[in-house]
Amino acid sequence: MLLRPPSKFEVFGSVRFYDVCEVVSLSSMGVRGSSDVFGLDRDSLVDMASKTAIVVPVKNEDLWVFEGVVRAVPLASPLIVVSASSREPVDVYSHEVEVVKLISRLSGRRAIIVHQRDKAWVDVLAKAGLGDLLDGGNVRYGKGEGMILGVLIASWLGARYVGFIDSDNYVPGAVVEYAMAYYTGLAMLNSRYSMVRISWPYKGKLPTDDMIFRRKGRVSIHTNSILNAALSSIRRVETDIVKTANSGEHAMSLDLALKIPWAGGFAVETEELVAVLEQCYVDVEFKGEPCPMAPEGVRILQVETRNPHIHAEKGSEHLARMAAESLGVIYHSSLASNDLKVRIRATLIENYHYEEEPPQPRIYTLNHVDPGKIVSEYLSLSEMAMDIGY
Ligand code: GDP
C-alpha cells in the first residue's frame, strides 16, 4: 500500500493528531512509489505484519462472514479471536473454533482463539488485579472487555502492535486493506506511542434491499462532531480534526495499549481518544499533571480506506445503546463543559429517543499487570482456548 502523508496535523498538548491520509495505491507489492508517498518494501511489510497481532472480537455473527474475515487477515500477522458467542442451544463458539482451526492449518498461520466467558479467566484475572472485568462468575460481556483480553494476548505473544478488525465485515478485501493501512501507517508514524484509525469513504449496512452508501456512520457523525466541539471550545480554535471517534478498525503500539485506560462495551473506541486527550492535553495544560506518554507523546494517524465498509445491521436499539455509551465517555470526561453536556443529551434525545443521562463508562487500566503471566496461566487452565500453529 502507498499512503500520501497527511499535509496537516493539529497539536493538543503532547498529542499530535494527523488529518485523514489518502490511500494512493491499494497494493504496491513492495514498490516504494514516488517521493511524495510512503510505502514499505516487501521485507519491511512482512516484518511489520509479523509484529502486528490482529484481534477479531466476535459475538454471534454470521459464521460465513466471520470466516471471510479470518481468511482475509494477512498470514504474517498472528490472529487472535476473542469470542463472546453462545454455547447453547447452538454451540456457535465450537463452529468458530473449527473455522479458525481449519483455515489456520491449511494456511499455516499462527492463530489463538479464546472465549470471553471461559471460567479459566476468572481466578487468573482476579489475582492479577483485574477483578473489575468480572461480573460475578465470568468476564463481563462487552466489546471493550473482549478487546482488553486481545491486548493481553497480543502482549503475551510479544507483538509490538495490535490491530482490531470487527468480525461482521462483509467485504474480505476491506479487511486486507485495513491490515495494510495499519502496517504502513504505524511504520510511517515510527513512534513509541502511536495509533492508526480507519475512516471510511462510505459505510453501508446489509440487508441490501435498502442499501445505501453513507458517507458517515450513523453514530460516528455525532461522536466526531461532539468531540470536535469539545476540543474547539477548550483550545478556543475551531477544529474538525477528529473523524474516527467510533472506528472499530484501528491499531496501536502495545506500549500505548498497555498505558491508556480502556473502557468496557461500546465506549471503548471513544475512550481511547478521550483518555489520551485528557491525560496528555487537558490534565497537562490545566492541572499541571505529567502526560504518562511523555516525552514521546502520542501520534494519531487517520487513514481513509477505499473499500466500502459494509457490516451487519443491528437495529435502532443497538444504535441508541452504542451512541449513549460512546457519548457517555465524553459526557463524563474533563473535556465536557456544561454546555457540551446539554448538547450531548439533546443529541441523544433527538436522534435516538434516549432520554436518560448517558452511562458512565467502566474503566480498566492495564499498566500494573503482567500480560505474559496472565495469559500463560489462563492457557494452561483453559479447556476452551486453542493456540494453533506455534
Ligand atoms: P458496530 O459495528 O459498531 O455497530 O458494533 P457491532 O455490534 O458490529 O460490534 C463490533 C464487533 O464487536 C463485532 O465483530 C461484534 O461481533 C463484536 N462484539 C460485540 N459485542 C461483543 C462482546 O461482548 N464480546 C466480544 N468479544 N465481541 C463483541
Ligand code: CO
Ligand atoms: Co458492526
